[in-house]
Amino acid sequence: MSEAAAAFVVAVFCLQMTQRVHGIGLGLRYDLATELLERRPKNVSWVEVHPENYVDRGGRYAEILDLAREDWPVVTHGLTTCFGALRPFDEGYLTALRGFLKDLEVPWHSEHLCIGAAGAHFFHDLLPLPFTDEAVATSAQRISEVRDAIDMPIALENVSYYAPQGPNGLEEADFVVEVLERADAKLLLDVNNIYVNARNFGFDPKAYIDKIPADRVVQIHVAGHLVRDDGLRIDTHGEPVPDDVYQLLEYALRKLGPVPVLLERDSNIPALDELLAEIDELWAIYERATGEERAS
Numbered sequence: 001m002s003e004a005a006a007a008f009v010v011a012v013f014c015l016q017m018t019q020r021v022h023g024i025g026l027g028l029r030y031d032l033a034t035e036l037l038e039r040r041p042k043n044v045s046w047v048e049v050h051p052e053n054y055v056d057r058g059g060r061y062a063e064i065l066d067l068a069r070e071d072w073p074v075v076t077h078g079l080t081t082c083f084g085a086l087r088p089f090d091e092g093y094l095t096a097l098r099g100f101l102k103d104l105e106v107p108w109h110s111e112h113l114c115i116g117a118a119g120a121h122f123f124h125d126l127l128p129l130p131f132t133d134e135a136v137a138t139s140a141q142r143i144s145e146v147r148d149a150i151d152m153p154i155a156l157e158n159v160s161y162y163a164p165q166g167p168n169g170l171e172e173a174d175f176v177v178e179v180l181e182r183a184d185a186k187l188l189l190d191v192n193n194i195y196v197n198a199r200n201f202g203f204d205p206k207a208y209i210d211k212i213p214a215d216r217v218v219q220i221h222v223a224g225h226l227v228r229d230d231g232l233r234i235d236t237h238g239e240p241v242p243d244d245v246y247q248l249l250e251y252a253l254r255k256l257g258p259v260p261v262l263l264e265r266d267s268n269i270p271a272l273d274e275l276l277a278e279i280d281e282l283w284a285i286y287e288r289a290t291g292e293e294r295a296s
C-alpha cells in the first residue's frame with residue numbers, strides 16, 4: 001500500500017471512530033459502574049475513563065472496562081500527563097498508555113493544559129499555567145512529545161483556576177487558542193471551567209467561546225460546581241449542573257455544532273437516576289442546539 005493510501009485508510013478509520021462517539025456520554029467512575037453496567041441506560045451514548053485507573057491493571061477495573069465496551073464507545077481522559085509539565089514524562093507509562101489506547105480504539109486522547117507535578121511530586125490537583133508566550137511554547141512542545149509517544153490525536157482541556165494571572169499575560173481564551181494552533185491539537189472544551197473562571201475573574205464566558213476555532217473542538221465537558229459563602233466558585237464535579245452552565249453549553253453547541261458532550265460527576269455521587277435525568281436535560285439541549293436527534 002502506498003503512503004498516501006495508508007494515510008487515507010487511517011483518516012477514514014479516525015473519522016469512523018469520531019462518528020461513533022456521538023451525543024451525550026457519562027464519566028465511567030468506579031462508584032457508578034456496577035449499577036450503570038447492570039442497567040445500561042439507553043440515553044448514555046458513550047463513556048469516558050481515566051486511563052490511569054486501567055493501564056497495567058486487572059481485576060475489577062479491567063472487568064468494568066470490558067463490560068462497558070460491550071455497549072459503549074470509550075474515550076480516554078488523562079490526569080497525570082499534564083501538558084504544562086516541565087519534568088520529563090514517564091516513558092514507560094506512555095508506552096503502556098499507547099498500547100492501552102490502541103486496544104480501546106479511542107478516537108483521541110485528552111489531557112489538561114496545566115501543571116500537575118513538579119520534580120518528583122504530584123500535586124493531585126490541576127494548577128494553571130501563566131498565560132504567556134513562554135508557556136505556549138512549552139505546552140506545544142510537551143503536546144508534541146505525548147502525541148509522538150502515543151501515536152494518537154491529542155485534545156487539551158482548559159482548566160479552572162483560583163489565583164489571578166500576572167499583568168503581562170494573554171487572556172485565557174487567547175492563550176488556549178495559541179497553544180491549539182502552535183501544537184496543531186484538538187480541544188476538549190470544558191464549559192463549566194469557563195463559567196467558573198468567568199464568574200470568579202469577571203469576564204464574559206460567551207466571548208471566550210466566540211474565540212474558539214470550531215474545527216478543533218472534539219469533545220465538551222459539563223459538570224456542577226460549588227459556590228462558597230463568599231461567592232467563590234470551586235470546580236468540584238460534585239454538584240448538579242446549574243442552569244447557567246446548561247445555558248452556556250447551549251450557546252457553545254449552537255456555535256460549534258454537534259460536538260459530543262460528557263457529564264462529569266466525580267464526587268458526592270448521587271443516585272444514578274439523578275444523573276440520568278441530567279443526561280436527559282443534556283440531550284434536550286443537544287437536540288435543540290444542533291438539530292441532531294438521538295438514535296432510538
Ligand SMILES: [Fe+2]
Pocket residue numbers: 157190221264
Ligand atoms: Fe473537565
